[in-house]
Amino acid sequence: MSNRVDVAVMIGSGVPKGLRATGQKACWVVLVNGEQRGTAFSSRMEAEECRAAWLAQLSAGACAMQARAQRA
Incomplete structure (x- = not known):
């Protein structure tokens, strides 16, 4: 199964209250796969780092599943 991991921007009222309170x-x-995971980030760079971590985690899970299938 292929997973899609994206970074999306939210503006205005979509920004959580805590970030809006700080002027964000x-x-x-x-x-x-189209569902928000984790928190909102105040910078795109932070979100891209989180995206990279998700991709690494999903890739590792896919490799483990493939290895199990090959042993079966």
Whole structure:
């Protein structure tokens, strides 16, 4: 199964209250197969780091599943 991991921007009222309270007018979130995972980030760079971690985790899981299938 192929997983899609994206970074999306949220603006205005889509920004969580805590970030809006600090003056943040935009934030970035990580989407895995279209669903938000984790928190909203105040910078795109933070969200991209989280995206990379998700990709690594999903890749490792896929490799483990493939190895199990080959042993069966």
